[in-house]
Amino acid sequence: MxxxxxxxxxxxxxxxxxxxxxxxxxxxxxxxxxxxxxxxxxxxxxxxxxxxxxxxxxxxxxxxxxxxxxxxxxxxxxxxxxxxxxxxxxxxxxxxxxxxxxxxxxxxxxxxxxxxxxxxxxxxxxxxxxxxxxxxxxxxxLQNTPDAILVLNHQQQIQFMNPSAEKLLALAFETIQGHNLDDVLYFSWPESGERVIELAQIEALTPLVLHRADQSHCHVRVYTSALHDLHGHFQGRMLHLYLDHSLHVDTGPLRGTQSGNELLTVCAACKQIRNPDGSFSSFEVFFRQYYQMRFSHGVCPPCFEQLYPDYLEKLKH
The missing domain is CATH 3.40.50.2300 (Response regulator)
Structure with missing residues (x-):
């Protein structure tokens, strides 16, 4: 060229x-x-x-x-x-x-x-x-995804952590950069309670219990992927963590938010939820920010009938 x-x-x-x-x-x-x-x-x-x-x-x-x-x-x-x-x-x-x-x-x-x-x-x-x-x-x-992501080197020292991971672990990346993963968190098998020793044991979206440094824990699904250089040499691992809402019990306080045992203040007119700072957010924004929930969108039958009556008429014929 x-x-x-x-x-x-x-x-x-x-x-x-x-x-x-x-x-x-x-x-x-x-x-x-x-x-x-x-x-x-x-x-x-x-x-x-x-x-x-x-x-x-x-x-x-x-x-x-x-x-x-x-x-x-x-x-x-x-x-x-x-x-x-x-x-x-x-x-x-x-x-x-x-x-x-x-x-x-x-x-x-x-x-x-x-x-x-x-x-x-x-x-x-x-x-x-x-x-x-x-x-x-x-x-x-990586910075903007709602998924919690950590990157470890070959010695399992933390090299990167995105904001979603900071929120999930309630730790700032600057305070744990270079620390060994075991000093910050560990995983256990939900059935036996035994500690996960090798990250290589974790398969795609494996359900595990995440134990934080503050002794709290929560149910997560974890996916790990090995990282290699251009010559195929192992360099470390990337961890993807998702809160498992089907089993989710978080023993740690919902820091800076309304805890699960407290009432959520909802506007009677617009149905927005009050944030800890007094402002209001939509349902999705609130639960995505404070509970790391993810959403998919569809249309329920009653709304479909109201929104697309012409289409329904065509289906009848």
Whole structure:
């Protein structure tokens, strides 16, 4: 895949080198900005034009050297950065590594090497950008799902917990991150009461009793899935926890809510339920938030008759 047409900004305080680079890139089909000869001007051009790639002189003269300019650019725009260098000491190169550049071009450069590195950098940046978008969507899905989800590493240390899991366990993720799962909760078999020793024993939606750190417990259904790296090596497990409402008896207080033994205040007119803070929520919102219930929707026969009388008439004939 060719990335011709992508935009590139050249930043170099030596005008002749900058012009040579721009000319070479333009001949290869790239859209090239007017070259920048200072860090301040480079930042301004990035803000205005948002290039796909920046070729940056690592030893740029002025108040901002190439590395400082690259760091400033990364804060305002997502683009690939390639450093241009004739000679750089080890300390400068160590600083440059912190900006995660896509490569280095040694002056004097060869056009073939330049074009190859530009193409590879544009490709890698596009791939990384797509991966970040997918990761962000996946993270948002995990964060917003009503299912309680925990991620453990191979040592059963907690690496991730979504808000639904925080609510179910009544614990903040920050307080238990890196802790061993056994220090936070454990499962037992509902029939025998024996503790579940191996998570691998848990099959799809297995009914279990969840024991919290505060000694309370509740009935849940648990699904575990093994996590592997790209080479198939075991990395840990993901736990999905669902309150089992068919058996649900939660011995812990319904923290911050009206407990199951108290009356629910329901508006006589609109039938909304009063929240602990005095506001009112719909039936579904209330029970989803405080009891982790899930809902499916249908239409009962009386409502169907009222809503779709014409359809019923057609069925008769």
């Amino acid at each position: 060719s990335y011709q047409g992508k935009s590139i900004l050249v930043v170099d305080d030596e005008p002749m080198i900058a012009e040579d680079l721009c000319e070479s890139l333009e001949e290869s089909g790239y859209k090239v900005f007017l070259p920048s000869h200072s860090g301040v001007d480079a930042i301004r051009q990035v803000q205005q034009g948002e290039p796909d790639l920046v070729l940056m002189d690592i030893n740029l003269k002025g108040d901002l050297d190439g590395i400082s300019t690259a760091q400033a650019i990364q804060k305002i725009h997502d683009c690939a950065i390639i450093y241009l260098t004739a000679n750089a000491d080890s300390q400068t190169l160590q600083r440059a590594k912190m900006t995660s550049p896509f490569g280095y071009i040694i002056k004097p450069f060869r056009e073939r090497e330049l074009h190859a590195l530009v193409e590879i950098s544009l490709y890698k940046h596009a791939q990384e950008k797509r991966a970040r978008v997918r990761q962000n969507l996946f993270l948002q899905t």
